[in-house]
Amino acid sequence: MTSLPNHVGVFGGGRMGAGIAHTFLAAGAQVTVIEADVAGVQAAVERVTRSLTTAEQKGGLAEGLAAALDRLEVSDDATALGGCELIIEAVPENVDLKAGILAKVEALAPRAVLGTNTSSLSISGLAACLNGPERLIGLHFFNPVPTSDLVEIVVGSATAPEVVALAQNLVPAIGKTPITVQDSPGFASSRLGVAIALEAMRMVEEGVASAQDIDTAMTLGYRHPTGPLKTTDIVGLDVRLAIADHLAETLSPRFEPPQILRDKVAAGELGRKTGQGFYTW
Structure with missing residues (x-):
């Protein structure tokens, strides 16, 4: 070939x-x-x-x-x-x-x-x-x-x-x-991307800042093209939940998904594909 x-x-x-x-x-x-x-x-x-x-x-x-x-x-x-x-x-x-x-x-x-x-x-x-x-x-x-x-x-x-x-x-x-x-759980990209996204979700859950302000911190402060929560909406909250559950089981409890993610998935708020996630699309 x-x-x-x-x-x-x-x-x-x-x-x-x-x-x-x-x-x-x-x-x-x-x-x-x-x-x-x-x-x-x-x-x-x-x-x-x-x-x-x-x-x-x-x-x-x-x-x-x-x-x-x-x-x-x-x-x-x-x-x-x-x-x-x-x-x-x-x-x-x-x-x-x-x-x-x-x-x-x-x-x-x-x-x-x-x-x-x-x-x-x-x-x-x-x-x-x-x-x-x-x-x-x-x-x-x-x-x-x-x-x-x-x-x-x-x-x-x-x-x-x-x-x-x-x-x-x-x-x-x-x-x-x-x-x-x-070959390792989450490889490099998913492991890093999910780790940042889960911490961003915990910050929303704890009332530290809004989803938009957390994403702005990463896009302007760290030059990320898209913030971790908007990226989660684009990827799909259900996809992120499945990956986080897998990483928590195979790698470390530190990847345990926060309740806000489980609640949104249970409510059908899966991100861009359903019109609602951490943002309204």
């Missing part, structure tokens, strides 16, 4: 999967996205088209919308992944769901490199479901994928050195910067 594979598969066409598909299409690859059913297929097509259209309007799509879309296939038939050189799963952060999909994909494309877009789950644990665990690597993209500069490459205990090298060459080929970390 060259730095950029000719044919990339993405299992899951939600916000993250559509963004990953956009990124590879914009770089010149053929992309096949797999969704669960016909409705999911249509929604994924619309997400990718909308994302690419925005990029074209901003001058960020070198070859034009039509050419990029010509290389996109979206299907509810996973056998369409058979010819892919690289397949990335981009489904919700659930270990059983991800493991099941990776095992299915491995059987369909026995020579493909497998990537998982998990933000906190163990790469080694997910690889245990595979016949060839050396083929799996973590490729942690960030939301929104098309405009984010970072991809966190996560190396499992069985990941082959040549797969690591491939990922390190691949990420610059799609216009992003890689960092490489060893």
Whole structure:
């Protein structure tokens, strides 16, 4: 495989999967996205088209919308992944769901490199479901994928050195910067990001300051592009809660989620996707 594979598969066409598909299409690859059913297929097509259209309007799509879309296939038939050189799963952060999909994909494309877009789950644990665990690597993209500069490459205990090298060459080929970390709960980015966000939530809970003022402290005082609470709204409070619970269980009780986060998730206040989180959207 060259730095950029000719044919990339993405299992899951939600916000993250559509963004990953956009990124590879914009770089010149053929992309096949797999969704669960016909409705999911249509929604994924619309997400990718909308994302690419925005990029074209901003001058960020070198070859034009039509050419990029010509290389996109979206299907509810996973056998369409058979010819892919690289397949990335981009489904919700659930270990059983991800493991099941990776095992299915491995059987369909026995020579493909497998990537998982998990933000906190163990790469080694997910690889245990595979016949060839050396083929799996973590490729942690960030939301929104098309405009984010970072991809966190996560190396499992069985990941082959040549797969690591491939990922390190691949990420610059799609216009992003890689960092490489060893498999550890929360990796580097989620562990640091969640730690700051949880402390910010505790400060809101204790009445230290408003969400907006806490975020302003970080954007103006520390040059963060977005404050930790607004970032939480963008990521999704339910996603942050799942990661915090995982880190508390596997790493340290210091990651125990504050009650305000549990209460907001229970109330359906999940952030931007529901219109209400720490902010009103």
